[in-house]
Amino acid sequence: METYRERLWPAPWVAVVALLAIPASLLTFAPVSVVAGAVVGTALAGGVILAAVLSAPTIIVAEGVLRAGSARVPLSLVGGTTAARGADARRMRGPELDARAFLVLRPDIDAVLRVDLTDPDDPAPYWVLSTRRPDDLAAAIRGAQSA
Structure with a gap:
């Protein structure tokens, strides 16, 4: 019988910080393509958020x-x-x-x-x-x- 379970989810501010990859990528790729910058930034932010969620350990x-x-x-x-x-x-x-x-x-x-x-x-x-x-x-x- 389980008496305690806690998943150590990342704090919401982790997602906010990860989302900063979008404007950073837009600035980096702006001379080449704004669309490419948005796609790369979104992919980076999504990857960081996904990695933080999937790597959240559980204590049981x-x-x-x-x-x-x-x-x-x-x-x-x-x-x-x-x-x-x-x-x-x-x-x-x-x-x-x-x-x-x-x-x-x-x-x-x-x-x-x-x-x-x-x-x-x-x-x-x-x-x-x-x-x-x-x-x-x-x-x-x-x-x-x-x-």
């Missing part, structure tokens, strides 16, 4: 397993969790980050959840996951572990 807590993107870890190997937002999240993603940590990060999502692992054979000491609902994800992990 179900059947005793935490899945983040293509990675999986049994909840029996999960220790504590730490939710962070703002400056704490930036430190967790940056200066305090262990190079061995497994990451599922989206630059447009501020909050993160650190998931500590207890498996001595796992080269990653913990996971850092972008999430819009870190407290809900932490509660789902704790709830599934106690079930």
Whole structure:
């Protein structure tokens, strides 16, 4: 039974930024063809938006397993969790980050959840996951572990 699911969709501003490819292409191709510039710009913007949507990872807590993107870890190997937002999240993603940590990060999502692992054979000491609902994800992990 699934207790938590979150798809890390890109923020709307990603599409706005991608759409800037249209005027940039129009300016670039204007000496050759305005139509070519519009076609190339539209194709570039559409490609960036499509890539951002298709690459959006999913975080799932179900059947005793935490899945983040293509990675999986049994909840029996999960220790504590730490939710962070703002400056704490930036430190967790940056200066305090262990190079061995497994990451599922989206630059447009501020909050993160650190998931500590207890498996001595796992080269990653913990996971850092972008999430819009870190407290809900932490509660789902704790709830599934106690079930």
